[in-house]
Amino acid sequence: MKVAVLGGYGVFGSRLCRLLVRDKHDVIVAGRNAESAGALAQELDASSLTLDRAGNLAPLWAMAPDAIVDAAGPFHAYGDDPYRLAREAIANGVHYLDLADDADFCAGIKVLDEAAKAAGVFALSGMSSVPALSSAAVAALREGADSIDLIETAILPGNRAPRGQAVVDSILFQAGTDIDVTVDGAVTQVQSWSHAQVFDLPGGIKRRGYAIRVPDQSLFPAHFGARTVTFHAGLEVGLMNHGLAAFAWLRHKIGFGIPDWFARTVRRAAVLVGWLGTDTGGMSVRVVQRNGAQWHARTWRLLARKGEGPFIPAVSARTVLRKPYDVPTGARAGLEAFTLTEAENAMSDLAVETDMAAEVLVPLFPSVLGTEFMTLAPAVQASHQVFAPKRLTGTARITRSRGIWPNLIAIIFGFPAAAQDIPVRVLKTPHAKGETWVRQFGRQSFMSHLRRGPRGITESFGPFTFDLGLYAKDGNLHYPITGGRLGPLPLPTAFLPESVAVERAVDGAFTFDVSIRAPLTRQLIVRYEGTLFHTDR
Structure with a gap:
């Protein structure tokens, strides 16, 4: 031709x-x-x-x-x-x-x-x-799937790879802007060049990627019937990644355009540090899917060496x-x-070398509770079957104390203000080390990270980490705090908050009731109770 x-x-x-x-x-x-x-x-x-x-x-x-x-x-x-x-x-x-x-x-x-x-x-x-090669990979990975919960793609070039001006312009054009992403069947907005995530490439190589917008997020949900579609890109040199992330954060906060001279300057700067890093880059496409009664993660990876x-x-x-x-x-x-x-x-x-792998997925809570997990009410079990991002919505009632000490703690941790019948949204996102939960009550939100610990599950809020002695009783799930740390330093028992947290099913619906009391005084910090539902297909 x-x-x-x-x-x-x-x-x-x-x-x-x-x-x-x-x-x-x-x-x-x-x-x-x-x-x-x-x-x-x-x-x-x-x-x-x-x-x-x-x-x-x-x-x-x-x-x-x-x-x-x-x-x-x-x-x-x-x-x-x-x-x-x-x-x-x-x-x-x-x-x-x-x-x-x-x-x-x-x-x-x-x-x-x-x-x-x-x-x-x-x-x-x-x-x-993207989307041509990534869609070909998804098509191969999804073979035999009953449904697709997640398509996760990343492109992670080596720093010594040449950068065209068009690529630099494209990245800067959207850095810090809000991009549409489909998460558990709903379109939400995230900041471009945020939500950092580490990806594994062949040869034991690990690279960090950040959320940006490509055609996959717009086209794959309908084409493949996927509930969540994400895409990340990253630079090999950490300083450049963090610098671009800081630039994106600043642009998101105050808003400004990208003049041509600035884009050209950024490209020249990238060329000047082109000697850093390697000439090795890669790509990863991961599909989380249901096959019968099991969920699998299937991954296709590519590694390009010698600057190719x-x-x-x-x-x-x-x-x-x-x-x-x-x-x-x-x-x-x-x-x-x-x-x-x-x-x-x-x-x-x-x-170029490629590989493909598959694994059976077991979410955090079932893996920690073992056979005890199956004694929970079905609605409680379903809320913790987190194979891919899971979005729960409902309403809640918030009770707060009027004391200075408990209110100071509530402000530090970002707990919501008192309210009746307030809309609540919870997003649970699994990752290699556990799960991240973002709870949003009205316009207020707070985030925690849950991981498997030596005696159950740990939950971290910023520098504070608490041990949760999970147990099931009468179909309900209980979350007592059994220990805690500030950074690496153990907290004495008197300095631990007191938590009475229960998840149960009422008329088949998932409900929660969480009461947290302050260290030392045991005054109520916050109590939030309500009902959540997962909107399926």
Whole structure:
């Protein structure tokens, strides 16, 4: 095939051109920079074309390509007519692909579906690591699943990998903004470049990733029927990760735009520290699913060595262009445009290794209580079957003391103010070490981290950690505090709060009643009691 690659001398475009030449395609390296396009074309024995995507496209169609790939970007900045190139490609009977990572751009290309079908061509958006490759991985992992509770994807490049300006622009454009994420069937907002999480890659490599928006969060819930879809990206060097997280936090708090000069400065700074870290990067796709009576986590991982990570975003387009006549016509996001096996075959000449693993999941509370867990009322059991983020909603009544000491403690821990019939939401999120609970009463919220301890479960609020002597009785679950620490320092018994916490089922519904009294004085700090429900499919 004759394939034109717009932005063909960029970080990802140049690598796509190299792969296409290896596959014996007739490649046209296109873009605004005639010198860069010509130099790469000469090296690859390809053709070159000086072309501005926003300008006259007639010279492109005069070269009669069979397909065109837009590898330029940034796709969020394509203006009022973002699909001009795709629309003209369709009008000229040319297949169209792009490497878009912008969720709105990728989803919106379906407006050209009828035109593409009438012209007998395909127009596939997002033919990159996401959503094309990630969807192929999910399709392979979900085989045999009755339902999908979680799709969790991360891309974690090595620091020595080159960074194109379009990638830097895309990250900075959304850093600190609110992004939509589907969590347990409901769309909620989180801050971009927050919610840090550590991911395991082949070879024992661990990398930290942060939540950002890609097409997966918009497209996967409906396409795969997934209740929760998350995506994280991260930088290899910790200082750069933390710096970007601080920048995102500041931008979220006070709000400001990203001028072009700032984005260019950030890229130059990233280039200056490019000697740090390694040339090894990776990708992880994890699916939590129900198979019969069990829940499994199945994971596909990729590790790219020798600086070949930037080839991965080009693999999807390469895979499709190896079998163009098998691709259905029409315009759509590139979901399941090829199989994972086909993609791995398209990486066989790269310094890339992949693996796949599966494990049976046992949530925190059943693992700690053992057979005792099965004696709990069904509604109580269900609230602790946390295989993926679980969202519970209901109402509560809050009682507070008027004393200075208990109120000071309540403020420190973020306990809610007194209220009657206040809306309450609880989000339980499992992770490698346990679970994180975010309880929201009205507009007030507080968070705790629960982990398996030497004598049951520990619950941490900031620097304070308390031992909970969980036990079941008469179908109810009790949470007495049996010990505590401030950092590493044990707290004397007199300095421990007193807790009477019970979860039970009333008329089949899950209820809670938690009463916490202050150390030393035993005055009531807070009592919250109410009912919670999980909204299933």
